[in-house]
Amino acid sequence: MNKQILLVEPGYENPYPSLALMKISTWHKNKGDEVDYIKDNAPQDYFGYQPPKLKEQYDIIYITTLFTYHFQAAIKSIKDYQSRYPNAEVKVGGILATLLPDLIKRETGIIPHVGLFDKVEGCSPDYSFLPSFPFSITYTTRGCIRKCKFCVVRLLEPKFFVRKNWEKDINPNSKKIIFWDNNWLASPNFYKDIEKLKKIGKPFDFNQGIDCRLFDEEKAKILSQTKIDPLRFAFDNPSQEGYIQNAIKLAKKYSGKDIMVYVIFNSEEAYDTPEFFYHRINELNKLGVDIFPMRYRPINSIQKHIISPQWNSILLRGIKLITTFYYSRGVIRKNRKVFLKMFGKNADEFKRGMHKVYKYDKKLNNKKSTASL
Numbered sequence: 001m002n003k004q005i006l007l008v009e010p011g012y013e014n015p016y017p018s019l020a021l022m023k024i025s026t027w028h029k030n031k032g033d034e035v036d037y038i039k040d041n042a043p044q045d046y047f048g049y050q051p052p053k054l055k056e057q058y059d060i061i062y063i064t065t066l067f068t069y070h071f072q073a074a075i076k077s078i079k080d081y082q083s084r085y086p087n088a089e090v091k092v093g094g095i096l097a098t099l100l101p102d103l104i105k106r107e108t109g110i111i112p113h114v115g116l117f118d119k120v121e122g123c124s125p126d127y128s129f130l131p132s133f134p135f136s137i138t139y140t141t142r143g144c145i146r147k148c149k150f151c152v153v154r155l156l157e158p159k160f161f162v163r164k165n166w167e168k169d170i171n172p173n174s175k176k177i178i179f180w181d182n183n184w185l186a187s188p189n190f191y192k193d194i195e196k197l198k199k200i201g202k203p204f205d206f207n208q209g210i211d212c213r214l215f216d217e218e219k220a221k222i223l224s225q226t227k228i229d230p231l232r233f234a235f236d237n238p239s240q241e242g243y244i245q246n247a248i249k250l251a252k253k254y255s256g257k258d259i260m261v262y263v264i265f266n267s268e269e270a271y272d273t274p275e276f277f278y279h280r281i282n283e284l285n286k287l288g289v290d291i292f293p294m295r296y297r298p299i300n301s302i303q304k305h306i307i308s309p310q311w312n313s314i315l316l317r318g319i320k321l322i323t324t325f326y327y328s329r330g331v332i333r334k335n336r337k338v339f340l341k342m343f344g345k346n347a348d349e350f351k352r353g354m355h356k357v358y359k360y361d362k363k364l365n366n367k368k369s370t371a372s373l
C-alpha cells in the first residue's frame with residue numbers, strides 16, 4: 001500500500017530549501033508514495049511555496065536539520081510533530097543531527113540518522129514544492145581530500161567520491177546551477193564536468209569555493225571559457241599562502257570574471273589571529289577581489305557566537321559593523337582606498353580602528369536607548 005509521507009523543514013531561517021528533503025521526496029514518489037512538504041514558519045515568499053493541508057495521519061515523518069546553532073528551532077519542530085502525530089514514525093537526520101546525535105536523543109527520545117542517507121544520494125531533487133525556485137542545486141562530488149580541523153566535512157562526508165550523472169538534477173526552467181561541492185577541483189571528472197557544463201549552457205556557481213592549491217594555468221583558461229559566475233576561492237589557512245595570490249593572478253589573466261574569496265576567522269586554530277586575518281584581507285584587497293569574511297561557527301556545540309582565544313568581542317563586533325553597515329551583505333568590496341580607510345594600513349591600525357568603531361557604536365546605542373526611555 002502507498003505510504004503517506006510528511007517532510008519537515010524546521011522553522012529556522014535558511015537561504016535555500018533543504019536539498020536533503022527534496023531528494024527524499026523523489027525517492028518516496030518513485031515508490032508511489034504520497035508526499036507533503038512543510039516549511040515551519042515559512043517566510044512570506046518562500047520560492048512560491050504553498051503550505052499543504054496537513055493530513056490526519058502520516059506513516060513516516062522526515063525532519064531534517066541544518067546548522068548546529070539552529071538547535072532550538074529543530075527541537076521545537078520535532079516535538080510539535082511527535083505530539084501531533086503520535087502514531088507516525090518520526091525520523092530525524094541532517095547536519096545538526098549527525099554532529100550532535102546525543103543531544104537530539106536527550107531532548108526528543110529519537111535516535112537520529114547519522115551521516116549521508118545512501119538510498120537518496122542518487123535521487124534528483126523534487127523542485128515541485130517550490131515553483132519559483134530559480135536555481136538547480138546539485139554536486140558532482142561528496143567529501144573532500146583535505147581534512148581542515150575547523151571544517152566539518154571530514155565528519156559528515158568522510159569519503160571523497162564522485163557523483164555520476166549530476167546533470168539529471170538540473171531543472172530545465174532554472175536560471176542558474178548551484179553546486180555544493182566541497183572540493184570540485186579534486187575531482188577526476190573535472191574535464192568531463194566542464195564538457196557537460198558547456199553543453200548545458202546555463203550559468204553556474206560552485207558556491208563553496210574552489211581550491212586555490214589545485215588551480216593552475218590550464219584550469220584558469222578552461223574556466224574562463226565557461227559560464228562560471230563568480231569564481232570563488234578561500235584563504236582560510238597558511239597552507240594557501242602563495243597559492244591564492246597565484247590563483248587570482250591566473251584567473252585575472254584569462255578572464256574578467258568577478259572573484260570572491262572566503263576568509264574564515266575566529267576559529268580555534270593557533271594561526272587564526274587578528275594579525276593573520278588582516279594579512280589575508282589586505283593581500284586579497286591588493287589583488288582587487290571581493291572578500292567574504294566568514295565567522296567560524298563551532299561544530300561541536302549549539303552556540304552560534306563563540307570567541308576563540310586569539311580574538312575578542314571588540315574586534316569581532318567591529319568587523320561585523322563594518323562589513324554589514326558600511327559595506328553591504330557582509331562583503332568587503334575591492335576599492336583599495338576605502339579598504340585602507342576602513343581597515344588601516346597594518347594590523348595595528350586595523351585593531352585600533354575596530355576599537356574605535358566599537359566605541360562609536362556603543363555611544364550611539366547608549367544615546368538611542370536614553371532617547372527611547
Ligand code: B12
Pocket residue numbers: 013014015016017018019020021023061062063064065066067068069091092093094095096098113115116117118120121150151152153156157180182207208294295296297298299300
Ligand atoms: C549548502 C550549504 C550552505 C548554504 C545554505 C544551505 C541551505 N539549505 O540554506 C549557504 C551557502 C547559504 C551556507 C551558508 C552558511 N554555512 Co553552510 N553549508 C552548506 C553545505 C555545503 C551543504 C549542506 C547541504 O545541504 N548538503 C546537501 C544535502 C543533500 O546533504 P545533507 O543536508 O547532509 O543531507 C544528507 C544527510 O544528512 C541525510 N539527511 C538530511 N536530512 C535528513 C533527514 C532524515 C530524516 C534522514 C533519515 C536523513 C537526512 O540525507 C541527505 C542525503 O545524504 C555544508 C557542507 C556540507 N558538505 O555538508 C555547509 C555547512 C552546513 N555550512 C556551515 C556554515 C558554518 C555556514 C555559515 C554559518 C558560514 C558563515 N559563518 O557564514 C553560513 C550561514 C549563512 C546563513 N545566513 O544562514 C557549516 C555548518 C557547521 C555547523 N556548526 O552547523 C557546514 C557543515 C560547512 C562546514 N564546512 O563546516 N551553507
Ligand code: SF4
Pocket residue numbers: 144145146147148151152153154182183211
Ligand atoms: S578544503 Fe574546504 S571543504 Fe575541504 S576540509 Fe578544508 S575547509 Fe573543508
